[in-house]
Amino acid sequence: MKYTFIKLDPAWRRLEAHVRLDHKREFAAACADFADGHLLRAFSTVGTRGDTDLMLLTQARNLGRIHELHVVLAQSGIMKWASVPYSYLAMTKPSEYSDESRLEVRPAHAKYLFVYPFVKTRAWYALDAKERWRIMQEHIKLGREYPDIDLNTSYSFGLDDQEFVVAFETDDPASFLDLVQRLRTTESSLYTLRDTPTFTCISASVERALTALDGEPIAAEVV
Amino acid sequence: MKYTFIKLDPAWRRLEAHVRLDHKREFAAACADFADGHLLRAFSTVGTRGDTDLMLLTQARNLGRIHELHVVLAQSGIMKWASVPYSYLAMTKPSEYSDESRLEVRPAHAKYLFVYPFVKTRAWYALDAKERWRIMQEHIKLGREYPDIDLNTSYSFGLDDQEFVVAFETDDPASFLDLVQRLRTTESSLYTLRDTPTFTCISASVERALTALDGEPIAAEVV
Amino acid sequence: MKYTFIKLDPAWRRLEAHVRLDHKREFAAACADFADGHLLRAFSTVGTRGDTDLMLLTQARNLGRIHELHVVLAQSGIMKWASVPYSYLAMTKPSEYSDESRLEVRPAHAKYLFVYPFVKTRAWYALDAKERWRIMQEHIKLGREYPDIDLNTSYSFGLDDQEFVVAFETDDPASFLDLVQRLRTTESSLYTLRDTPTFTCISASVERALTALDGEPIAAEVV
Amino acid sequence: MKYTFIKLDPAWRRLEAHVRLDHKREFAAACADFADGHLLRAFSTVGTRGDTDLMLLTQARNLGRIHELHVVLAQSGIMKWASVPYSYLAMTKPSEYSDESRLEVRPAHAKYLFVYPFVKTRAWYALDAKERWRIMQEHIKLGREYPDIDLNTSYSFGLDDQEFVVAFETDDPASFLDLVQRLRTTESSLYTLRDTPTFTCISASVERALTALDGEPIAAEVV
């Protein structure tokens, strides 16, 4: 499971329109190839963040396949003018605290995905397993009051800088804001070491997410 | 609600005057289009900060509209030579501690806007609601001693890296400085985890804020 | 009151000498204009810091005048090749702890200015005013043992990231080093949250501070 | 022992294919020269990190030889377009806690290497040696439950920013993730000050790691 955040060099937008169009087609082609057999979702962060423009969420059983996608993407014109300011590698696994967790991210079904890397304090891990289980139930119970907000937690221990990557999906930002504010007063919140950066990601097709980069229309046959 | 801080690449000021003028017109046009139906305010930070030149404060009921504005802005010459070093996404909602809070930012009425992202300690959220309410009353009471300073608090839980975006508006920086120094000695201040960066923003029309970037006159028909 | 630290792009020194001379003249002219009626002092940090070359200290009763100076400076060739890695905005006001404090920075009278932004812990502000007064007296008394070291403290609460900007002025760095080391053992030192970055600034005329950037002689008529 | 993480400037991928091929050949030649008599292993981080593309792990008895390799690498076209965002210098030495530790990194034998710099809290060093030994036994015992995961710890005290560089080698990321998550609940984990950044490195020949940079085939005679 991989969250790849991409930021275009502003100089890219100074290239001629037809060059940019080629660049976007190359990028979209690499995505289409991977999406044939794997989950790939695109999101725009134009207007929600200043340090990233586009996010790709990809999933494969084999890390080699994720690597391969990024090798191919790097050959696209887009990546010849872009950096990757944030990158989160993670794996799915069953939760110790709930059996409602999903191992697969569903194909796009909501307007927004809210993503953040997550690290708990070491004091959390010093609690015994039952105590952690008890504390998590309050957290989970509060989440259930918001049935329209979907949660996907993946695991990064030893693989990347964070312990978890948390992704909430919903059509309703105000309701999600409300949930997160209420979660602050739960006991489990005292054991959070880091939950930033926090990304508001707007669900889009790959093509629309690319078009959002420069407002140029992408040719119909690609869409 | 979106605070977008923009920093021009110094190389932009090496372009010819007529090119820069076009760039500013494109940017102003995108703003004018959005401002027709939404709140949009511009501020200059030239001389108050070293890492940002210009701030746009925008508000829309629909996040999609904020996204759209930034897609269009990105096509202006200005954004082809600029970065966004700070970006704060937030929503308005009623305060739990006061019913004087405003859900709408008023159109420009004061010379300065002082803005900072705000995060409270987790110890704050572990207090019970009554205790938090009690502590906030001292804070609010002190604020009321400065009736010429207007406060707008918006909420970012789960949407962006901060919990709140706080914006004070006044004509009198010395009086605001005095208020903030006095707030340090209130009990609520002990629960502040982060209140920086702190921005002194000078209220301006979009055109004047753009002119401040390079001192070139903007054509009369745009203003 | 404004401390503006400027770093030249190394590429600027690759420009031809006459171009650089023009750039320096433009910058010096903007300074001269402001200095006619306001305090403006220049300092070189070449050799004392790696991240900044030049510092301008300016003072005006009106923030608009500081803004205007920076708009004009931005049009000089120097600022078309420079960044502002540090920027501190502050105001003067009477001290609660001493009535010896000065509201005006004196025109240049010593060789070195030592500057740092300063933030106290929130525990400091939780002390009652008398206790804070008592603790500050030890600090002030120690300072009085160094009569050749001049202190200027300005206030940034709510205006910028720091709470204070502290500036010491002296001809004798060894004696200042000694004072700061001794201040570490005072009670007030326990309440320091941040006192870096710390800048050793070498007093100079604007022209000499500019000449230090590239070692090219500045034309006599400008000096 | 040296871990050198390399990030290519995106502009490099805009060069013509034959130029990039020459650059890769120069880099590979420098590696081949060093590998004749010393351990040198290459890893790709394309797709696992956003801030680095390639990692070289090298070992020599003499630091001068490591220095010399990097001087020669710097002359390759690759390094004329690259930066080194992470660099870890370390030495091997016997462990105080286990006599199973290896002084030599084995030549490549697994698909993945997981690397992180490691710093313990000062509280750890304040424990007496027996207590530290006791605590480490739990850590070591848990590691033994994963016999297919190979650990190499090297020492950086005084040589570089971290205290240790820890490298785990395995074919099975899920099993490693499980081990690291379980290690969080051990007593020794309470004494971790820093264990990031954490790198997932994909084992490769130098040539394949270079090919992953731009997807261009490297000529057969070099491989």
Place this chain on the structure above:
Amino acid sequence: MKYTFIKLDPAWRRLEAHVRLDHKREFAAACADFADGHLLRAFSTVGTRGDTDLMLLTQARNLGRIHELHVVLAQSGIMKWASVPYSYLAMTKPSEYSDESRLEVRPAHAKYLFVYPFVKTRAWYALDAKERWRIMQEHIKLGREYPDIDLNTSYSFGLDDQEFVVAFETDDPASFLDLVQRLRTTESSLYTLRDTPTFTCISASVERALTALDGEPIAAEVV
């Protein structure tokens, strides 16, 4: 006393060999001029760090002379393509804890210099002077077990971001590593707030340190 760490822009290595040779000669000439009457030592960090290539250690009784050297260096071709990622300004003074300390850095006599900026916790300074003296004796005694490791401590209070700059000199990195690891268990170690970045610097003539930048031979007459 000044430690200046220099990083070349990778683009510099893309210049033609004769241009680079001129750049190195200009830099070496500035160094030679200063070294006539002052201590100047050069070190290479190629292969030991990723963020710096070259370090100059200079000493003069007068800060003005250090400033002047850096003005002249800035005119060399090297500095037109370089940045100074780390810069430490300090002064020598007698130690309160030992009378073995040296006020002068000796001319080069060992292969490696290990350098780091150092800040102690405020709790250290709250101890009374006798207690600090007692704690330092254990530290000093351990150091004496390594007679081949030479220590030079200089003072930066109020002059720069750190309190001390610590430099150890030895031919034997393994023995130094051993000393630093053992020092972690001393009481004084509990009062360390910051001791990074830590630099392994390879002693070299100015010419050899410059040659290490691009592997081009420097003309015999300069050496």
